[in-house]
Amino acid sequence: MSSVTIRDVAKKAGVGVGTVSRVLNGSTSVSAATRQKVQEAILELQFTPNPAARRLSRGKTMVIGAIVPYFTNPSVVRRLQGIVSVITESDYDLILFDVESEERRDVFLHNVPRRHMVDGLLVVSLTPSDEDAVQLIDSLLPTILIDAHHPQISRVIVDNVTGGYQATKHLIDLGHRKIGFISDYLDDPFNSPVRDRFQGYKNALAEAAIPFKPAYHRQGEHGRSPAREMAYTLLSMPNAPTAIFAYSDTQAVGIIEAAREMGIKIPEQLSVIGFDNIEAAEYLQITTVRQALYESGVRGCKLLLDLMETPTLTPLEISLPTELMLRNTTAPPA
């Protein structure tokens, strides 16, 4: 800690520390001459204010926190990139809280607001319970949900119902009637998108007067391998689907692997459509529903910065559109 402090600067410039602080913070009430002297002293001493002291003194941390689940998930990473891009342009720093278990999720959701660790909070792809929401609101910590919904908290969301509808509709338009859906567990309380996309799937089915067949829906852990296993069982059943809507691109990859191993040709014998449009979907030429991953991060983070400037009472909602990306894994049924 041999670093130079505001006192050193004050001494050197022959002024009081208060004055130095004033020029540091761009206060107007400093004479040009004094300001000049102080600035010279700062330069000469290579002084940079200690952020911890600053924080303590003004009760602001100048950092924004982001609670994200499964940092390993490509879509989460993409959103984070959007967040980072706006943070980088701001005066704030970003602290990352990686949630890999329900326990850590609770720990962060409880501690981060209470501890005055951050001036603003971004919660990514984690739907807070009502109880969580109350805590968050009571803490008065400006918070934005990204890809998660709660009526009382401002949020940037994607219309997953429409997205699920678009995916399924595309398959139906192609002529498919036996359409499977492979997804994460529907009853995960923190994952509302899965239920929304499922709803979209059922809506499209209903519209086309295709009865929903529970056997065509498989749910399991998220990830490539579980999806591959689910695809195995789905494709092994008598009267198997001719098309599968995957909850995510990652899962679509698993389905494609299963098909390859089973000698089922895509898209000739099986159509597969994913969701998210992660980079790999482009590499693999997977037909999918694009959601504005990167942009959700950008918008969410900007919204947070706004909220921190001017606290608003009524929660805002920004809804980002989805878009069908036609590629090579869907075709009319054989």
Add this chain to the structure above:
Amino acid sequence: MSSVTIRDVAKKAGVGVGTVSRVLNGSTSVSAATRQKVQEAILELQFTPNPAARRLSRGKTMVIGAIVPYFTNPSVVRRLQGIVSVITESDYDLILFDVESEERRDVFLHNVPRRHMVDGLLVVSLTPSDEDAVQLIDSLLPTILIDAHHPQISRVIVDNVTGGYQATKHLIDLGHRKIGFISDYLDDPFNSPVRDRFQGYKNALAEAAIPFKPAYHRQGEHGRSPAREMAYTLLSMPNAPTAIFAYSDTQAVGIIEAAREMGIKIPEQLSVIGFDNIEAAEYLQITTVRQALYESGVRGCKLLLDLMETPTLTPLEISLPTELMLRNTTAPPA
């Protein structure tokens, strides 16, 4: 700032603030009874210490910084995941500094140490100049380089020379003699891996008595599209290579796209080998050289934590091995 402070706890427990501080920091010299009382008060008041005050008081920030280039790059993200995994288990928080330009790189490299913003620093995939290194060392800030080399700073590196050799040797063993290399710019001062892999490529060639042909080497911006363009020109030349070693998997993807567009069959008419083993390489079944991306983050972060505990004088070097991953994009020449 209506938060509860250490004084409230002290009052409630009927002890001095010093005592509260002691139990907070797990000091042994507190009687069981007192500790009990204090802990109850803490629980009751839902007290959590203010980190800013703590930092100021003990002169530690309890945060680790990571300077990373191009947060968009999959291999960087993977390393970061390794870092996050050990941070999560520690008492530290992680601040991310995303470098997208040379200017920001300098800003971070200069300011982060000076400002006492972090207790330890991780520099990922950015080779510091000698001048940078001097600054870093003078600042006394514990620093670890990950995937970057400087003799005076502890580091976790990958043996890129050997990796480049392995890739090229594999192609040679398959029977190829016309082997191209598509890479980032060789003269980027912050990118030493590119030169190392190039060296490995030349070593393997020399060993097999194959003369190095400058026309077979193309360099350009990193990324899929530039690689695709380079592949175009390389594959269009008379006497074109029958095999290409790509500096990264991302670039291998670009090469594969070019081949597809040109109607060149992989691996029958062209072998392609990448480097890194990012997830997409597995999806696409690209033969590649695996480097321990995730592990480099883990090891680097652990090393940093050690270094922060017990400052060492002599810089350490941990070298991680590379491994050939045989998949479907390489085969003997037609």
Add this chain to the structure above:
DNA sequence: CTGAAAGCGCTAACAA
């Protein structure tokens, strides 16, 4: 416009 001084909440040295 400027200096002095009182905290911000905590830790650690010093007494007791």
Add this chain to the structure above:
DNA sequence: TTGTTAGCGCTTTCAG
């Protein structure tokens, strides 16, 4: 084992 107190470096009244 404990309470008291002096800072940590800065911001921000409050006088002047």
